[in-house]
Amino acid sequence: MKKMFSVFGPDLLFIPKEIGFRGLQTPDIMPSWLIEDDIDYYTSKFNQKGFTGGLNYYRAANLTWELRAPWTGLQIKVPAKFIVGDLDIVYHMPSTKEYIHNGGFKRDVPNLQDVVVMEGVAHFINQVKPEEINAHIYDFVKKF
Template identity: 60%
Template sequence: MEAIEHRFLDVNGINMHVAEMGPVNGPVILFIHGFPELWYSWRHQIVALASLGYRAVAPDMRGYGDTDAPSDPRSYTVFHIVGDLIGLLDAVAPHQEKVFVVGHDWGAYMAWFLCLFRPDRVKALVNLSVTLPPRNPKMKIIDMIRAVYGDDYYMCRIQEHGDIEAEFAELGTERIVKEFLTYRHPGPLFLPKGKVFSRPAETPLVLPSWLSEEDVQYYTSKFEKKGFAGGLNYYRNLNLNWELTAPWTGAQVKVPVKFVVGDQDLTYNSLGNKDYIEKGGFKRDVPLLQEVVVMEGVAHFLTQEKPEEISKHIYDFFQKF
């Protein structure tokens, strides 16, 4: 971990914090994190892949950690985020026409759009947890989700700016970090008003073996400083993204892809994702999908829960190219 380098880059109008490791001229792997995470979620993969000759690059995404967090919620659309990533690639890999990409959660979502908008920059993709969100031209995303799961579903609860932040503040940053990172229920996540997590706030939380108090304190220190609003703003742009991406209705991702998900992951067990993966929809929309791995007994934060296995999945796929 001490060998990981840190620097700040001016990309797409924001100051972005980036963690890097590996040979300067090695093939770049761009790691894109999700919510509520940081570059730190890739700490195991950065070290592992750097030791195998790759240049691992993991930013704190817009709104997170030591990267700028614009105050306007509408500054977090897919176009802003993909713009950040292209600016980052121009800065860290100016002589590499294409790079490898790994995404998890919101990072996976943004990686899909990076591949849709700029396939010329991506050699191959390993995406974790979140499948390609095919655009339904007849219904906005949040409207569709609300119709299925109601107002307490977490994506719906997050929509009103400042509302869920106030509840998070009441519970405290450390508690929120622990609640999310230890969540293992294989089904839809509901955050009812006034009772955002099902157990009382005073109930002690036992950390799994793969998550230390030191890890929790790192996340907590960064979210204490930055707050959760930047990360939550990604959710608040789901309907706006739906409007802006109308030209890509029916578009396919045409880069080589490997997809990995845990069978206990809430994303795998909600919104019809299992059927989408197993009944041909996923392969239809991602024709170069080469492999789907469903990890038994593994939940959402698989990069940390099963670090060696995830690093091996990434390496085994990328060494083909």
């Protein structure tokens, strides 16, 4: 778990199939937002059920595309707010920033009310800056 939580950042992550996560270095110092109790909690949950569920989403990528095909091109018409960290690996995937900031996202989500790019935050944004995330969600929801 320590390895998994320490490898996220803006660079694409490649884990050679031959070595898997075992080949990654365990960090000497964990991020300040991650405490040992968190690691223990996640470890206990994955020990109970395994990590297969999370991996199966990616293993079934082709099937996922097929199942979502009927909704391809449809707009999401509910009010929305999008929050992402500027160091999130997904935000740095090719063409993602352009899609978010140059009109593609707004075209597909016409009631997109706000896009927030939080500085210095990677994939685990709700754990790194929970108070700020809660404030963003609260400010969004109280409009309704």
